[in-house]
Amino acid sequence: MSTRLVTFTLDDRSYGIDVASVQEVLRGLPRTRIPLAPSALAGLINLRGQVLTAIDLREQLALPPRSADRDPMLIVIRVDGEPVALLVDTIGSVVDVADGQFEPPPDTLTGPTRQLIRGAYKLDDRLLLSLDVHRAIAA
Numbered sequence: 001m002s003t004r005l006v007t008f009t010l011d012d013r014s015y016g017i018d019v020a021s022v023q024e025v026l027r028g029l030p031r032t033r034i035p036l037a038p039s040a041l042a043g044l045i046n047l048r049g050q051v052l053t054a055i056d057l058r059e060q061l062a063l064p065p066r067s068a069d070r071d072p073m074l075i076v077i078r079v080d081g082e083p084v085a086l087l088v089d090t091i092g093s094v095v096d097v098a099d100g101q102f103e104p105p106p107d108t109l110t111g112p113t114r115q116l117i118r119g120a121y122k123l124d125d126r127l128l129l130s131l132d133v134h135r136a137i138a139a
Contacts, residue, residue, distance in 0.1 A: 001099045005121075007092030007128060008075060011063045014092065015129045016121070021077045025091050028071035045074070045085050052076065053137075054085040060136055062112045077133055084137050097121040097128065105129075 005016030006025070031043030031054050040059035045052045054074070058066055066072060072087035101121045105114055109129075118130040 002096045003099070004094055004096055005128065005130065006075065006094055008073070008088040009090045009092065010057055010061060010088055013129060014126050015057075015088075015131050016095070016097070017075065017077065017086075017131050017133055019094055021079070021133055023076040023078050023083055026074040026076065026085075029074060029085075042087050047076065047083070047085070050083065052083050052085045054087055055137055056087045057131075057136065058087070058089075060112060061116060079133055079137055086133075086136070095123070095128070097123070102130070 004019040006019050006022045007014055007016050009015070029045050029047065031045055033043045034041060040056055042054040042056040045054050056072070058064070066089065070089070072089065073091045075086045075088055075091070076083050077086060101123070102119050103122065104119050105117045106120055106127070109117060116132055116136050118132045121128040121130060
């Protein structure tokens with residue numbers, strides 16, 4: 001049995017989201033900040049007339065802020081039928097991973113990252129962390 005994951009990077013780490021959850025991938029779009037919102041809530045995005053909440057995964061995973069000269073990429077996912085935009089550094093490719101490659105989260109992961117990761121897939125060239133999208137948007 002295998003799973004298809006859309007891959008992306010944050011702070012030079014590779015992450016994956018089940019392709020079935022992904023609606024589309026976009027270059028940075030203007031965001032409207034929400035006063036007094038938590039820092040992980042990056043704002044609202046108007047996507048072809050539909051207003052989406054944008055979540056900064058760097059904030060959610062307690063990673064250092066993105067440099068000001070780099071625009072984030074957006075992965076629009078559907079969670080319980082509702083679209084949400086995830087801000088990431090770069091978009092990778094779609095990869096097929098076998099269930100046998102999956103392992104629980106590594107012990108080296110701590111803090112918020114450990115709470116938001118389902119586990120890891122050992123690929124030939126890297127470790128691919130599987131993001132729990134339900135926890136990532138709820139945190």
